[in-house]
Structures are given as structure tokens and as C-alpha cells.
Amino acid sequence: MKKPEVLIVGAGIAGPALAYWLARNGYRPTVVEQARQLRSGGSAIVVKGPAIPVAERMGILPQLRELATRNRSLSLLDPAGKPVLRLPSSGGSSTVEVTRADLSEVLHRSARGDAEFVFDDTVTALDQDEGGVDVTFRRSAPRRFDLVVGSDGMHSTTRRPVFGPERQFVRDLGLYGATVPLEPDAIDDPSELTMLTVPNRMLVVHPSRTTPLAIFTFRAAQPAPHDRKNIALHKQTVADAYADVRWRAPELVAAYLDHPAPFFDPLTTVRMPSWSRGRVVLLGDAAAATALLGDGSSMAMAGAYALAEELAAHHGDHARAFATYESRIRREVRPRQRRVGLLAGLMVPSTRAGLAVRNTMGRAVGQLHPRQPTPVPIKPA
Ligand SMILES: Cc1cc2nc3c(=O)[nH]c(=O)nc-3n(C[C@H](O)[C@H](O)[C@H](O)COP(=O)(O)OP(=O)(O)OC[C@H]3O[C@@H](n4cnc5c(N)ncnc54)[C@H](O)[C@@H]3O)c2cc1C
Structure with a gap:
């Protein structure tokens, strides 16, 4: 039987993680990334909570522990630059802090054997019907996919034509x-x-x-x-x-x-009434960014795992799979988004x-x- 083909837009954290899990669940993933190579920016992020079992099942936890930053403490300074308080960093044995670039690289390395990665390209139009999604690209030839996943970050361009303009969902x-x-x-x-x-x-x-x-x-x-x-x-x-x-x-x-x-x-935070429309679904920051908490990468990994698992469990019924994936991950995201405003003030x-x-x-x-x-x-x- 022909494997269902899924286009994943964005090779940050969510995209490669999803490609890995979809390939293991009987799908053929293609990842398109607008940058020429994996983006290297970003500070250290903490892989924690629901992302830890995902990393364990991918077998990447030992690599992440090897790449872990050596940050042990946080020194708070007064306005003159004098230290007033030294706090232990938020580590612990159940979390691992790595740079965002290292995490993206490790995920990409795990996924690239079973998924097609296309760099320096992006989607220019999506046209979905009952049976699939016709996609046109800036550089590659047009193709039809069974499903499209927007994991192209906070300012997702997959989101715009399908769900509406960014200003509706983004809260400053x-x-x-x-x-x-x-x-x-x-x-x-x-x-x-x-x-x-x-x-x-x-x-x-x-x-x-x-x-x-x-x-x-x-x-x-x-x-x-x-x-x-x-x-x-x-x-x-x-x-x-x-x-x-x-x-x-x-x-x-x-x-x-x-x-x-x-x-x-x-x-900003991204809050959307629904994360899917027809055959197009959003993942990671594109669906629900939680600025400031540094949880975005862990939520992206947990979301990727849940989405692939629900698609496999619902045997091609993407509508039910998208709904159960969304309710699973919303439970994690909602309390975090509630804390963001308070955290910004603190x-x-x-x-x-x-x-x-x-x-x-x-x-x-x-x-x-x-x-x-x-x-x-x-x-x-
Ligand atoms: C350069 C960079 C630096 C970051 N720095 C930090 C940080 O310091 N601390 C922190 O907590 N979080 C940071 N983040 C956000 C963090 O990576 C996300 O919160 C989290 O990893 C969620 O991952 P994601 O895969 O949903 O989104 P992202 O990690 O943002 O990945 C989205 C990917 O999609 C690609 N993309 C965007 N638009 C398109 C398009 N139209 N077509 C194809 N590809 C597209 C982007 O180039 C990017 O590679 C950063 C993100 C980026 C991209």
C-alpha cells in the first residue's frame, strides 16, 4: 500500500521531530525549510517535562546529555553590576539544557535517513480538497500531499492562507x-x-x-x-x-x-481557536507559542510525538487524529500560556x-x- 505523504513546513524543532515519528508510523514525510541550512540561532533551552520521554524513545537523550551546557548558576546583578543573589540554574536530573541549535541538529540527524529534507524553499500556495492538498513551492515542482503540517514557527506562513492573518492569533x-x-x-x-x-x-x-x-x-x-x-x-x-x-x-x-x-x-504568544482546518494542521510555535517560558521546544517535541501517534492510532482518519492531538497538547500548553503575562511582569x-x-x-x-x-x-x- 502507498504510504500517505505528509508535507512538513519548517525544520526547526517540531518539524524534524515530527518527520522522525511519522516515518516510524508508516508515513512518508517531506520537510521544506526556507533557510539554506538548519538555523543556528537561539540561546540554550531546557528539554523537560513531556519532551524527556520523547527524547528517550528517540534514543537521543545520551547525545543531548553530552551536548548539555555547563550552566550551573544564575547570578542576579544590581543596576551597578554588583551580584546580589546567586541561584542554582533550573536543571536537575530530569531535564537537560542544550543550545537550540544543538537540539535542532540532533533531531534532524535522527530524522534525515527516513525523511526528505528540502532546504532553501518554501510553500507559495496550498489548495486542499476532499482527497489531498495541492502545494506549490517557490523553487521545487508542485506536488500533491495527503496532509500538510505547519511547523514554521511563531510567524507561520502556512497559517496565514488557511487560518487567517497573524494579528488575529498573536498576543503581544x-x-x-x-x-x-x-x-x-x-x-x-x-x-x-x-x-x-x-x-x-x-x-x-x-x-x-x-x-x-x-x-x-x-x-x-x-x-x-x-x-x-x-x-x-x-x-x-x-x-x-x-x-x-x-x-x-x-x-x-x-x-x-x-x-x-x-x-x-x-x-508574543500564539493562541488559536483551532489548530487544524481540513487536511492542514499546525504544530509547535505556529499553533501555540509560549514566549518567555523557554518551553517552546519541549512543547514542540511533545506535540510532534502526539500528532504522529494519533495519526497512527486513527488509521488515516486525520480529522479525529488532529482533534485528539490538539486536546492532548492543549492541556499542556494552556496553563503555561496563563503564566506568561505574570512571568513577563516578574x-x-x-x-x-x-x-x-x-x-x-x-x-x-x-x-x-x-x-x-x-x-x-x-x-x-
Ligand atoms: C533562529 C531561532 C532562534 C530562537 N531562539 C530561541 C531562544 O533563544 N529561546 C527560546 O526559548 N526559543 C527560541 N526560539 C524559538 C524556539 O525554537 C521555539 O519556541 C521552539 O523550538 C518551537 O519550535 P518550532 O519548531 O515550532 O519553531 P522554530 O524553532 O521557530 O522553527 C521554525 C522553522 O520554520 C522555518 N520557517 C519559517 N517560515 C517558513 C516558511 N515559510 N517555509 C519554510 N520554513 C519556514 C524557520 O526557518 C525555522 O527553521 C528560536 C527560534 C528560531 C527559529
Whole structure:
């Protein structure tokens, strides 16, 4: 019997994970990725919760543990850059922290033997009927698929023609995120994240085995227009936001301004009334992004596993499979999305009083964690 053919749009985290599981469940997956190669950006992310059994069943957990970052603690700094509190990082034996790029690479390596990957291409039109979906591509020849999965991230273009414009589903948290890679010697201690917070702005220096990262998370005085391609505007927005911040801000902003294409995006969540329409279904950030929590990759892996499992269990009844997949993963996503607004206020407080509350809470949370060393309050010198 001919294997059902599934087009997966996007080779981030969700796409390769789904390709792996679909191939094992009797499907023929093709993954199309608009970038020329796997995208390398992103800070470290924690693989945790429902993604751990998925990684175990894929046999990739040992590789991920080998690639794990060495981050052991988070040092919170006062506005002058003096450490005020050192917290153990959120690790533990049931989680593993790797860079997003390493996770994407490991997933791709696991899937590529059984799935077709097409880079430097994208979908230009989708036309579905009772029996399948006709797809046209920017470069490849048109093809018909049984199903199409949009795993093309927060700003999914698969979502637009099928479900409607992005503004209907994307909720702004009022914060911006910007990152830039740093030279390896920009880090003194590879086991420690350092985080400076002043009202409305946070600046993190994030170590990594290979490329450390500076992460800017802030509320802008003037909301920047949502023009994702305007790099000059992104640079100006970051420079303006951190103009009066001390510590390493001048040097890190300079690194941001020097980079040809640093990352910049408003922090948003994606909330959709339904994740499928006919033969097209959404997965990962395209369906339900949970900005800020760093849970997106784990949710993407869990979603990929659930979607492939439900398709296999429903023997080709894609409508029932999509519905059960959605209700399984919504249960995981919903409480996380509820926490995001609160977290945004806690992570980047807008006042000094809010900052003090956050640090007090940080101490309490650190002390409650049974397996971690207790947080160490650091006395000013
Ligand atoms: C470069 C980058 C850096 C990131 N950095 C972080 C981070 O530091 N911390 C964090 O928590 N999360 C980060 N994320 C988001 C995180 O990867 C997601 O929350 C999570 O992994 C969910 O994965 P996903 O596969 O749904 O989406 P993503 O990982 O965003 O992957 C989507 C993929 O789809 C591709 N794509 C987009 N549009 C099209 C199209 N039209 N046609 C074909 N392909 C397309 C993209 O190039 C990308 O490879 C980053 C994402 C990217 C792409």
C-alpha cells in the first residue's frame, strides 16, 4: 500500500521531530525549510517535562546529555553590576539544557535517513480538497500531499492562507527580545549566567560550550513598528533602550550594533481557536507559542510525538487524529500560556519595588527546590 505523504513546513524543532515519528508510523514525510541550512540561532533551552520521554524513545537523550551546557548558576546583578543573589540554574536530573541549535541538529540527524529534507524553499500556495492538498513551492515542482503540517514557527506562513492573518492569533506581551552572539572570551565563567535588571530592561550574558550570547529583554519607550526585516530599526531600538544602562551594556550593545543580522522580535504568544482546518494542521510555535517560558521546544517535541501517534492510532482518519492531538497538547500548553503575562511582569519589573519583590521570590523559589544547593545571597562589597 502507498504510504500517505505528509508535507512538513519548517525544520526547526517540531518539524524534524515530527518527520522522525511519522516515518516510524508508516508515513512518508517531506520537510521544506526556507533557510539554506538548519538555523543556528537561539540561546540554550531546557528539554523537560513531556519532551524527556520523547527524547528517550528517540534514543537521543545520551547525545543531548553530552551536548548539555555547563550552566550551573544564575547570578542576579544590581543596576551597578554588583551580584546580589546567586541561584542554582533550573536543571536537575530530569531535564537537560542544550543550545537550540544543538537540539535542532540532533533531531534532524535522527530524522534525515527516513525523511526528505528540502532546504532553501518554501510553500507559495496550498489548495486542499476532499482527497489531498495541492502545494506549490517557490523553487521545487508542485506536488500533491495527503496532509500538510505547519511547523514554521511563531510567524507561520502556512497559517496565514488557511487560518487567517497573524494579528488575529498573536498576543503581544509588551516586551521585546533581542540577541547577539559573542566571542568566546566574552565570558569569564562558563558555568554562570549573569543577569542585570533595571526597571523595564533585562540584560543577560548567557555562556555556551561554543558561542555565548547577549540577551536583551525590554519594554521600549516607543513601541517599535512590527517590521521584522528592518535591522536598522531593531538596532536603534536596542541602543535607545539600553543607553543609560551600566555594567557591560555599552560593550554588549556595541556587539549588537556590529552584527550584520542580530535577532529581534516582540515577545508574543500564539493562541488559536483551532489548530487544524481540513487536511492542514499546525504544530509547535505556529499553533501555540509560549514566549518567555523557554518551553517552546519541549512543547514542540511533545506535540510532534502526539500528532504522529494519533495519526497512527486513527488509521488515516486525520480529522479525529488532529482533534485528539490538539486536546492532548492543549492541556499542556494552556496553563503555561496563563503564566506568561505574570512571568513577563516578574522577569522584567517596571519599578525598583517590583525588582525587589522579584529577587525575594527568586530566593524563596531557590530555597524550596529540594535537589538544588540553597541560593547564596551575596553581600555588597
Ligand atoms: C533562529 C531561532 C532562534 C530562537 N531562539 C530561541 C531562544 O533563544 N529561546 C527560546 O526559548 N526559543 C527560541 N526560539 C524559538 C524556539 O525554537 C521555539 O519556541 C521552539 O523550538 C518551537 O519550535 P518550532 O519548531 O515550532 O519553531 P522554530 O524553532 O521557530 O522553527 C521554525 C522553522 O520554520 C522555518 N520557517 C519559517 N517560515 C517558513 C516558511 N515559510 N517555509 C519554510 N520554513 C519556514 C524557520 O526557518 C525555522 O527553521 C528560536 C527560534 C528560531 C527559529
